[in-house]
Amino acid sequence: MLNLKNKTGSLIVVFFLTVFSSKAGYIPNTEENKVGHDTTAVIVNMDDRAIPEFPLHSSMEGFVTDYTRSHDELFEKLKTTKSNYFTTIDKIFLQRNIPVELKYLAIVESKLKTNARSSVGAVGVWQFMPGTAKTFGLKITEKYDERQHLWKSTVAAAKYIEYLYEFFEDWLLVVASYNSGPAPVLNAIKKSGSKSFWKLQYFLPKETRLHVKRFIATHYYFEGKGSLVTLGKSETDKYLKEVEEFNEKQLPADEQKEEDDTSNTFMTQLVAVMINEKEIKLTLKK
Helix, strand or coil, X not given: CCCCCHHHHHHHHHHHHHHHHCCCEECCCCCCXXXXXXXXXXXXXXXXXXXXXXXXXXXXXXXXXXXXXXXXHHHHHHHHHCHHHHHHHHHHHHHCCCCHHHHHHHHHHHCCCCCCXXXXXXXXXXXXXXXXXXXCCCCECXXXXXXXXXXHHHHHHHHXXXXXXXXXXXXXXXXXXXXXXXXXXXXXXXXXXXXXXXXXXXXXXXXXXXXXXXXXXXXXXHHCCCCHHHCCHHHHHHHHHHHHHHHHHHCCHHHHHHHHHHHHHHHHHHHHHHCCCCCCHHHHCC
């Protein structure tokens, strides 16, 4: 499991105090509101005061538009034919406290094909090379290859993602290193003098650079917006600060105190329940 730092935990509590003391509501998980998986509810309304949106890097606007347009047919097909895959991946990622939106990485990797095989020997939905697969617990024999088993390979992918995040603490660098391995990303950091994907991207292999951008575009197609996994670390820090400032502006001090007094017990339970929900769980990765 990924470590949770006190600073981020406090931000989550602050965020929930805002959401549930400001007449927030939920969009139920109906067919009309469902987007590619069965994650429940997003936070809405907020008395017509919008929660800060996740920013999309200015260089990505055209790429997202072009990529999603050219892949529209594939993505729509995956929504209808692979919903059970999304459900399985969601379940495993939630169990390991990993953002479920990272399931879109599997679309970029393999188009969710369990029998996918690359020219360099990567296999399965998560495109594991033999060495990495074995490192994270998958068995490969002449008769059976667990890289082609959705559940087992997703558990291995979750472990690998955990490992990469503990190393980089930046979701865009996690996506990049999932494609290339950690070494090229570390080399790009050294050459560029920066840990920002947007500054080091041209020191990465072209395929890795495009891999990250395809992931972001795919995420936007299925979710209709970004999340913390489409942000780098500095962008995440800036966004969380905006959320905190947003929270502080929502209620006058006397009303905030009254709300706090009546919601403390309920809040403790809510944070525990909501920690894996769509909008908030990502803030735990800090």
